[in-house]
Amino acid sequence: MNLHFPVLVILIPLFGALLTFFTGLLRRTWAWHIAAYATFLCFAISMDLLLSVHATGRISYWLGGWAPPWGIEYVVDYLSSYILVVISFISLMIAVFAGPYVKKQIGTERELTFFVLYLLLITGLLGMVITGDIFNVYVFLEIASLSGYALVAVGKKRGAVVASYNYLILGTVGAVFVLLGIGHLYMATGTLNMADLRERLPELYHSRVVLTAFVFFVIGFGLKFALFPLHTWLLSAHSLAPSAISAILAAAVLKVNLYALMRVMFTVFTPTFVYEVVPITEILFVIAPIAILVSSVMALAQTNIKRMLAYSSIGQIGYIVLGLALANETALTGSLLHMLNHALMKGGLFLLAGVIIYQTDRYHITDWKGLGKTMPLTMLAFTIYGLSMVGIPLTAGFVSKWYLAIGALEAGRWYFIPVILVSSLLTAVYFWRIIEWGYFHEPDDPEDAQDRCHVPWAMMIPILVMAFLLLFFGVAAFIPEGPARQAAIMLLGVQ
């Protein structure tokens, strides 16, 4: 455990991006390797931080040695260490996947650009998670966002550029709102450090400035994590971006922005404010179920796999927000577990879509008939991911849904259980039809029934690892549950 780990986790991808750029000019193939090693190091550091935090408690790192509240502080506590591990792991998986994928689907001339931007994106995301200074959140948010906009546009599809532009416009509005929120808080308290804000805000809870700040934060971050009804950019961006990017967007970017809102809600503004002073939960209790149900219904109507998964993501974000609004330990644990599970599931599903598109160039699930014979391993993985999305026991998806349901019951709001169950059933319909078509139907076009496809191992391994983890965390759920519960207790408690 090195004292500087908290800052290394930012510096490694940052300098990695620089290194990738320069070495990539010499030898293009090194770009992928450097990206993979950098993300691996970040993951290793994150795991170490997680273990340290659980052993010794909150870690506070002063950037440059300047003491807060004047200096920027990096805080590794239960919540940020947990999210750090999730994000760094998923970024590692996608980085590994991206190697062969980018060569073919994006083109070798843009391979360097891709990995440089990817590492910058990771820098931004990890930075948002680990920082304890609220303006720093904005800085990293913009780093991540800009890389994200560029990455969406880097693919070959023509529509991706328009999707990226729309994402940029709406995303920047969101970021500017966050900036406004920060400004209002600074105006009211004179400090930017989260812990310091937490101490100074309580007496100001009823001031209009502080209330406005909170609203700006909710809307700003809400735009960035596609809270219904601020989700419109997500559909085009996730469906037209290259699959590896859809994966990182759905699995990591959305989660980090949600995390940022959680931080603001619970660490800067205490739970008292969120649950008692401002009736934000009443609003969320309406928004979340609508997001969950409407997105499931819309997903049913899609034949484009990536659009279907995009709609599904909106619903899954709804689950997490529901847990947030329910305000008890069980529900919040469920939300945090779902952040991990959804990252694995949706990340894996987008990667799977990527594999199938890489091999067969077929976007529409109606063209996937008979894939069980030509790509058996892929279809098997898809079945596991699908079962987890539905929430079949023994998969990780069941665990988070369990916690959310029990949390709803504990809060006395049993009417959310039918919402969860109906969406599970709808999810079952739109996933099962793909599984059925893959295994039990013949391809419409007879000449498609070819021999087994050979997919590059670098693409299959992340998918298989994540599928294994879904099953592993479905049975040994106590492994992620421990850190998640600690984080939930910390958020709701006195810390």
Next chain:
Amino acid sequence: MEAIHSPLPVYVLAVSLIAAGLIRLSKDRPNLREFWTIGAALVKFSLVLMMLPHVLAGQTFSYHLVTVFPGLDIAFRVDPLGIFFALTASLLWIITSFYSIGYVRALDEHAQTRYFTAFAVTLSATMGVAFSANLFTSFIFYEIITLCTFPLVAHKETPEAIRGARRYLIYLLGTSIAFQLPAIFLTYTTAGTLDFAAGGIMAGKGPDTLITIIFILFMAGIAKAALMPFHSWLPAAMVAPTPVSALLHAVAVVKTGVFMILRVLLDVFGVDLLGDLGLGTALAYAASFTIIVSSVIALRQDNLKARLAYSTVSQLSYVILGAALLTPAAVTGGVMHIVLHAFGKITLFFTAGAIYVAAHKTNISELDGIGRSMPFTMTAFTIGALSMIGIPPLGGFLSKWYIILGAVEAGEFPILLVLVASTILNACYFLPIVYAAFFKPPQVAAPARSNPGHGHEEEHHVYWPWKKIGLREAPILMVAALTFTALGTILLFFTPSGFLALARMIAGG
């Protein structure tokens, strides 16, 4: 009750899982592949048999596999009810495996490896349900059964097969997620635990309306027991090959359903609580409704398997009725019906398959005089039918007797009328088949002969060794299997000892 800590229950499950893997690996060597199936079935049955004496002596086996997260464990427990079910299922799997082999080879079915693999995994999951120690474990295996039987139901891969399989899945998965899962959530928050305990875990834990709601959710959520109106999956699943229908509709899927209902009634709610709330009576009337209505529907079916399917729906509700009457005699009868119906119905399905393979007939109206060319098959059919109707000296009489005793004990006289009426209805839809098979002259097989060119292709293959005797029976493996099960129904009437002892323990304990 003394609990023995032993991983034996897990071994019972594991046997056919390992076999499933081996079956997959031996896909190119059919005889080796079939060896794994038979071997696993025999080993499984022996392991269950090993545990029987201990359970009869009042001990239980328990094993805790893993704690998924605090509050939810995967744990196993072997008690009288569990081992009763396990014995029935594992014994019948042995016989069904022989029958399956005969069937798929005679018809040269495609995807045989997938078929046998799915069978093995399904039986593993069935043992899992039988030996579950809590609602979570049983739910896991309940869902696994649904998913693993899908390839079996959809086996033929024709549009009707896929449609039927979809319906099957929608009903089973839909009801379990929409009803059983919230019931489990509510049980967890009300009773604080999901572990099964003799006498129930819900007593005094919550307001009566809540307990009633949970009860209704459970009854709706265990659609595998085919309680109306959640029964439609059963006739829809008739698109499956007959051995699948035999094992599913006699043993694995449907008995899982009634087993779960029994479990929930006895070990989640408890006889006393149900009696106090009047829920037993309500369930008894729901079961009676199913018994009568599905028998009436059965009367109107011409397809043999469809008639048998509706008959199964009806017979399953006998088990539910027995349990719902809540008296020891009735519960004994209900539990006994699990094994007695299993043997009887499996015989009937076996004969339906034999008729299909040997004579390519599926409708009852085509069965005139078939008793002459397929005497063994039709005799077995008659035995099975008489057992279903409940005529001594066949097994089916035993369970009906106990249920009648139980109804009298409970003072529910309308139920007696229901039992009498259903017996008459059973006779009405089974006896005409027997009569037609033996006493009507065979139909002239006109369509085949009118095409001289196709003459000898349509000529049904006459299986060894029947050619020598001049019969047109089914392959020997199939006939042997159905003879076994038919004899079983007779045997169980005379020596039900092991099963009856267990049933008495379940009812008493």
Next chain:
Amino acid sequence: MEMIEIIAGKFNYWIYISLMMIGFYAMIAKGNLIKKIVGLNIFQTAVFLFYISIAVVEGSTAPILLSRAHGALTPETVIYTNPIPHVLILTAIVVGVSVTAVALALAIKIYRAYGTLDEYKIAKMEQEAE
């Protein structure tokens, strides 16, 4: 009286809100992609103005340390405006410039791919391609 106080006393809010709304309007209502970017810039600039305006302290001077040589009273009694928002806005301006750059680059790409910068025409082309 109160009305005037509200308007005059908080005129920085009024300015920033109006500018922000103008920018927002441009982003949403205008169909031309470049005009949207212009709107975005106005939107962001409004926020920058707001931040700077809150840094003002009455009777203050620029936040550069004065030494005695410049004829200041004792340095300790000089009032400076708050430098922190200025610093934050420097960062935000850089971000704004980068965003504009990326947006313009995207607009160029779109123009090359579609031949038009009109949002509605592009949407139509995309729909036809589906």
